[in-house]
Amino acid sequence: MLTLYDYLDSGNGYKCRLLLAQRGITYTYVECNIMQGETRTPQFLEKNPNGRIPALQIDDGPVLAESNAILCWLADGTDFWPSERLAKAQVLQWLFFEQYSHEPYVATPRFILRHLGRDHPRMAELPERLKKGRDALQVMESHLQKQDFFVSNRYTIADIALYAYTHRAHEADLDLTPYPAVRAWLTRVAAQPGHVKMLPGD
Amino acid sequence: MLTLYDYLDSGNGYKCRLLLAQRGITYTYVECNIMQGETRTPQFLEKNPNGRIPALQIDDGPVLAESNAILCWLADGTDFWPSERLAKAQVLQWLFFEQYSHEPYVATPRFILRHLGRDHPRMAELPERLKKGRDALQVMESHLQKQDFFVSNRYTIADIALYAYTHRAHEADLDLTPYPAVRAWLTRVAAQPGHVKMLPGD
Known part of the structure; x- marks a missing residue:
């Protein structure tokens, strides 16, 4: 199961949500209020030391940061990212x-x-x-x-x-x-x- | 043959030059003086409409822009960019x-x-x-x-x-x-x- 740490008003987060929806992948959504410092807590910095959403945790394991890297990971092997x-x-x-x-x-x-x-x-x-x-x-x-x-x-x-x-x-x-x-x-x-x-x- | 449009003092350009050297690929080097507007001429904007170096022209054909995208293209299929x-x-x-x-x-x-x-x-x-x-x-x-x-x-x-x-x-x-x-x-x-x-x- 994937967990997306995100903030609803973030376009960077929306990129991931849109592709997850279009790929039909279910995931856990965790809202982090960036206006209240929730991405700069010690707990969040353990997930993404750069202190930003979105961040995608894969099966309770590694956390991938950077919206466009998350897009690539989600699109890998599909028509959303051509392989040529x-x-x-x-x-x-x-x-x-x-x-x-x-x-x-x-x-x-x-x-x-x-x-x-x-x-x-x-x-x-x-x-x-x-x-x-x-x-x-x-x-x-x-x-x-x-x-x-x-x-x-x-x-x-x-x-x-x-x-x-x-x-x-x-x-x-x-x-x-x-x-x-x-x-x-x-x-x-x-x-x-x-x-x-x-x-x-x- | 590859042609790299570049500016010697650019670290973004250097990324490409370093990988080209480490892959042992020969290429044509074209210096564009960014301080004299040489990346904003109509001729250069035809190559990269975003008006920036580095830009890599592939066999007199398509021009790839963005240093890190050029790195990925050059590294594709090699150990410089893991395939996992x-x-x-x-x-x-x-x-x-x-x-x-x-x-x-x-x-x-x-x-x-x-x-x-x-x-x-x-x-x-x-x-x-x-x-x-x-x-x-x-x-x-x-x-x-x-x-x-x-x-x-x-x-x-x-x-x-x-x-x-x-x-x-x-x-x-x-x-x-x-x-x-x-x-x-x-x-x-x-x-x-x-x-x-x-x-x-x-």
């Missing part, structure tokens, strides 16, 4: 793009706005972060003008990883109107078999 | 850790100090970045106190990815004295067969 050498690496290329060039500039502004609030000093980070967020969306837009999905023209974990925070971009004050190919792709991803929404109220 | 499902994902866990929790806090301060200079306004970012850099080094230290290498107790691309900027930490004003296990691991990595240094003057 170049396609496999191209999926990883987009997963690293997501963590380095997208997440800090889409997810972090969303976090500041939703969890810290518009009076918080970290609001000063928003203009620069959102500029880079628009750069990331433009890279996605150019790519999706030429194909329906990120790799091999079919739905993979590259789409899952990029969908997670892109479909919440409005909560980061990012307007998707200038990115029609991204918006069409969001609709295609949401129409995949077994798709589940991120939050109960969605 | 959990170990494979654990390697990826450390590669994502490197890009999200280490590179922005070790490589970026180094870039500011070496390429922008101590009079640059971005120096204001250093205290917060270096604090998180020390957090990343502490996560590595705790892990390496229990094992010689990051995954499966043998040298893999997880070690290559983390070695690249950690062995330049002094150039980022990060003192490795408090991290003896990290320092011992740096020595072990540098002693691997086929190891090459990053810069000609090293």
Whole structure:
């Protein structure tokens, strides 16, 4: 049995929940309130010394951290992560793009706005972060003008990883109107078999 | 034949050069001066729309971006990236850790100090970045106190990815004295067969 340590409002956690649902895998869900320091307790740091959710514990044994590594583990041997050498690496290329060039500039502004609030000093980070967020969306837009999905023209974990925070971009004050190919792709991803929404109220 | 678009002072590029050397693969090296905008020209953006080095062109065909995805492509099917499902994902866990929790806090301060200079306004970012850099080094230290290498107790691309900027930490004003296990691991990595240094003057 798998145990997912997660926080419901986390897009990184949602990546894992979405793939677990689409693979039809049952698991134990443990909510960790990151706003109350529950991922920095000694007990949690024993599971993930980097103090972050999501973390996936496998059969009461090893704990795997990093949302995109969890996606790879869950997708290994399935069509969600092609096994052909170049396609496999191209999926990883987009997963690293997501963590380095997208997440800090889409997810972090969303976090500041939703969890810290518009009076918080970290609001000063928003203009620069959102500029880079628009750069990331433009890279996605150019790519999706030429194909329906990120790799091999079919739905993979590259789409899952990029969908997670892109479909919440409005909560980061990012307007998707200038990115029609991204918006069409969001609709295609949401129409995949077994798709589940991120939050109960969605 | 492979073509590596790179910048000699880049640790991300060095990861690829190191593995190419250790695998004994010959390739064409194309230096792109990031300080003169050579990765933002229309010609380069056709190769990597995200405008970054390193980028690896495969037989005049597709171009793979993201240093850690290039490592995976180069290591696929070799002992540098174990094929066993959990170990494979654990390697990826450390590669994502490197890009999200280490590179922005070790490589970026180094870039500011070496390429922008101590009079640059971005120096204001250093205290917060270096604090998180020390957090990343502490996560590595705790892990390496229990094992010689990051995954499966043998040298893999997880070690290559983390070695690249950690062995330049002094150039980022990060003192490795408090991290003896990290320092011992740096020595072990540098002693691997086929190891090459990053810069000609090293």
